[in-house]
Amino acid sequence: xxxxLAYIKFLCSSTNQHGVHSPFVYDLLTKSLYxxxxxxxxxxxKKYRETLKKSSDTIEVTDFxxxxxxxxxxxxxxxxxxxxxxxxxxxxxxxxxxxYYFKPKECLELGTSLGMATAAMSLANPESNIxxxxxxxxxxxFTASLFKDFKLQNIELVNATFxxxxxxxxxxxxxxxxxxxxxxxxxxxxxxxxxxxSRVHNNSIIIFDDIYWSKPMTEAWxxxxxxxxxxxxxxxxxxxxxxxxxxxxxxxxxxxx
Numbered sequence: 079x080x081x082x083l084a085y086i087k088f089l090c091s092s093t094n095q096h097g098v099h100s101p102f103v104y105d106l107l108t109k110s111l112y113x114x115x116x117x118x119x120x121x122x123x124k125k126y127r128e129t130l131k132k133s134s135d136t137i138e139v140t141d142f143x144x145x146x147x148x149x150x151x152x153x154x155x156x157x158x159x160x161x162x163x164x165x166x167x168x169x170x171x172x173x174x175x176x177x178y179y180f181k182p183k184e185c186l187e188l189g190t191s192l193g194m195a196t197a198a199m200s201l202a203n204p205e206s207n208i209x210x211x212x213x214x215x216x217x218x219x220f221t222a223s224l225f226k227d228f229k230l231q232n233i234e235l236v237n238a239t240f241x242x243x244x245x246x247x248x249x250x251x252x253x254x255x256x257x258x259x260x261x262x263x264x265x266x267x268x269x270x271x272x273x274x275x276s277r278v279h280n281n282s283i284i285i286f287d288d289i290y291w292s293k294p295m296t297e298a299w300x301x302x303x304x305x306x307x308x309x310x311x312x313x314x315x316x317x318x319x320x321x322x323x324x325x326x327x328x329x330x331x332x333x334x335x
Contacts, residue, residue: 084290088315092332100329102321103310110179111172111335119201123170126197126228130160140214156192156220165195165259169316172335173257173285177202180283182254187211188240188270189260189287193221193233199257200230208232209248211260213239244273252279259287264294271302282322289318303330 095107133156141152165173177185177199183206185199190212199208210233212218218237225233236243240260243249256274261267267286274284289299299318303311310321313332 080293081290084296085315088290088313088332089334092313092315092334094334098331098333100310100326100331102323102326103312103329103331103333106179107333107335110175111333113175117174117178119174120171122201122228123174123194123198126224127160127164127167127170127194129224129227130164130192130194131157133157133160135220137214137216137220139217160192160194164192165198170194170198174198174202176283176285177206177255180255182206182283184251184253185209185255185257186253186277187257187259189258190221190235191217191259193224193235195257195259196221196225196233196235197228197230199255200225200233204232206232206255207234209234209236211236211238211240211243213237213260240270249277252277252282254279254282256282256284257287258284262288262291262295264298267295267298268301271298271305275307278322280322280324284320286318286320288316289313290315 095104095112098104098107135156136153137156139152139154173195181203185206185208187196187208187210190196190210196208196210212221212235215237218235222235225235236248258270278284286299286302288295290296302308302318303320307322308320309323309326309328311330312319314335
């Protein structure tokens with residue numbers, strides 16, 4: 079019931095571009111998230127999703143997060159994962175739009191899963207370097223093969239736990255764009271955020287998925303957007319988006335997208 083009740087409250091307190099008094103956020107909404115533009119690469123995203131939904135493969139998932147609300151077994155059909163727990167079509171396109179708009183050079187994704195979000199980032203900006211981290215070996219192997227089939231050549235898939243990745247040589251660069259979708263635990267989410275702070279700069283953007291998955295996750299989100307290093311934050315209900323632009327006053331928005 080928590081996500082449902084939280085969504086009702088969100089609808090009552092959120093706005094669209096007309097209620098935004100920030101040129102930076104207004105431009106982001108009108109020139110990106112709200113822009114009705116049909117990219118030819120949406121067809122590739124559609125084909126990627128259909129390939130997963132038609133798959134007859136079964137993988138044994140090693141879950142390092144808070145568990146699943148859909149599956150009772152770790153042996154899961156790829157088609158069911160894609161249908162029930164993968165990123166939605168709408169959010170996949172929104173992620174494409176954000177990557178297309180900001181054109182980040184260095185991207186990091188925590189939680190590859192079947193790569194639907196990764197594919198959106200890759201296709202939106204082929205010039206970017208995307209590092210995506212997946213802890214489950216069988217999921218990582220399956221998804222790496224799919225990236226190869228779709229010729230997504232700007233992706234480096236790292237099969238490791240987040241903890242191991244953070245201590246590795248691969249985590250020694252600054253990132254322009256970070257998408258976090260790998261754990262629904264309050265303490266771990268806050269821990270990831272504080273670690274990621276060492277790898278962001280003034281124009282970086284971090285997106286946290288499922289911020290209303292549970293009350294503790296919403297508490298984690300409140301901690302994150304209240305942090306003194308965060309200036310602009312956007313709550314879209316599904317996502318929490320943060321920026322570190324020192325030239326911006328500290329502002330928090332709830333936006334329907």
